[in-house]
């Protein structure tokens with residue numbers, strides 16, 4: 001896929017025309033990184049916004065006790081690094097590749113010019129920020145009230161894409177990453193995952209997972225007012241849909 005088409009899939013840039021996207025891409029840099037490499041660390045100065053053309057990254061915090069708290073996984077069509085672009089503060093979190101990843105690197109000046117020329121992009125960026133705040137709110141609520149099993153189910157649903165009536169996670173995250181998303185040990189998360197597989201709620205496929213969690217009606221997400229017609233929507237789908245609402 002060429003870079004302009006890849007950029008078009010990113011909700012914040014989806015209102016730009018073909019020529020605008022091509023001109024924009026000409027001003028960006030491409031960075032390809034192997035898996036398990038840090039893109040940047042929490043506290044670094046932030047000079048660029050990153051769009052994922054291919055691959056997958058985790059956004060995380062490192063605790064003083066040596067643990068990681070995974071805030072989000074981002075894959076193709078996702079972006080990160082916008083906070084430092086907006087407030088000029090250091091990076092709020094670290095980002096590491098989980099697969100070989102190709103990134104489009106957008107400098108602060110290019111991004112700011114784009115925002116000034118295209119109010120739509122700015123509005124979609126704000127919509128993306130509200131999606132992230134909502135996600136954080138849900139996570140804090142889940143940490144305070146839900147057991148590990150519910151938190152694992154909610155995390156899996158957050159990663160899933162709903163297509164043809166089926167919830168799928170196209171690229172399977174490791175138990176360690178899921179554990180770091182839900183604030184549980186890898187052992188406990190592995191135990192919950194094995195129970196979910198045994199109960200037929202999660203089917204592990206060659207590349208990803210298929211989820212059958214909805215009928216259980218046991219996750220926080222199933223009853224939320226943000227749910228779409230299908231009952232639920234993933235982090236990615238919700239932020240995309242929200243952006244598409246912006247006119």
Ligand code: CMP
Nearest residue numbers: 059071072080081082083084091092093
């Ligand atoms: P920035 O602070 O520039 O660098 C770290 C990036 O991680 C940040 O911008 C966001 O893009 C992303 N990020 C930080 N916190 C969260 C969160 N709670 N959920 C999703 N992404 C986040």
